Amino acid sequence: MTWGTLMSRAHGMCEFCGGMDDCLPVEVEGAGEMLVCAVCDSDPPVEHWRCLEAASRSDVPEVQVAVWRKLGAIETPWAAEIRSRMTLLPEAQALV
Template sequence: MMDDDRLRAVTACEFCGTVAEFGAEFGAGLEAVGVPPAGDVALCAACRGDAPAGEGHWRCLEGAAWSDVPAVQLAVWRKLGTLDAPWAVEARENMVLEGAVLGWTEVLAGVVHRDSNGAVLAQGDTVVLIKDLVVKGANFTAKRGTAVRGIALVADNAAQIEGRVEGQRIVILTEFVKKR
């Protein structure tokens, strides 16, 4: 059962938005599903896997991925990882995960980002480029010694981070940075 402070969707599935009938604690057909370590999400029978759901049904995850509820984000990230469709892979890669959710996904995926010296990188760290990098498609070279503040970790790839250099958001290989 969801704690009062985690109670969010009492009449609609947190994945697909299917509106449940009024009356039951979580609405008829909705049940709280545990998403360790994040908490619970309220899901309909189709999203729980208790009723048939076609391939097209899971496109609802593209919208649910933008939820600001950590448990929903983690549940969507996990479900997208089980789907064998190009749109699902792309949706999972494009999810914007922050804070605890990003940490949970890294632990689940076994991904640890390390700089060129082996130091563990975390979301929001500042790194320094150790080599001039030609930025493809942006027509500039990111110079050695440039500080990149507030990096974002690529959830499924320990060799990549994202950051802003000269106003452009770019992907940087971790082998070319050191933690500041």
Template sequence: MALSDLLARAGNACEFCGATSDLAAVDVPPAGEIALCPTCREEVPADAAHWRCLEGAAWSAEPAVQLAVWRKLGQLDQPWAAEVRDGMMLSDEVQGWTEVAGVVEHRDSNGVVLAQGDSVMLIKDLVVKGANFTAKRGTAVRRISLVADNPGQIEGRVEDQRIVILTEFVKKI
């Protein structure tokens, strides 16, 4: 997209904060380009409070802006950013991109990468809430499933019950 077309779509303003000077096109693969000011193009702006502008930008109807805001909010270690990200209403197209972009890596207690179908061993007795039993240390859990949006959780079958297990309590076997 030509810069003039991009700026026209953006209303000659930064699509994050609304600033109007020194705008430039920023590529947001695979969605396209957005117009951002110099401050919003920085990884870490001098004023961290500047990122609060994303609260308003999260409501943009433009898919590329939605994806860029979603990604930036995921990089910020702030409770408000997580709350805004969780509350975003993404178009179906953008939701598909976030699922691809949001691939997480599951690691066991020793830092070994876990994959779908692996076998793990419990390294601690775990009280299973709602099932009235304790999964004992040393229990092998075969053919695990990965929880897609949480790198700290896997699912597996213990005593014929499908349970969620925290990765910090397992080691790959």
């Protein structure tokens, strides 16, 4: 995926939290690429990941896969709850 395609899909915003600072393409293993900001890429405090509630409603398979994996790595009840409410696209389901 080209930088321009990724930027326009993500509207220039982090596809995890919507932040606009220093967004860079990050590989989602096996799925493709997504745009991630410096904060999300820097191992932020667990509360930061509350942003995944909004990201979990993305209709981009790569983002769904990344959100699903991230939520699975966060050991809090709210992360499990957001994950349980996600409806994965078939393309994403095949990858998680």
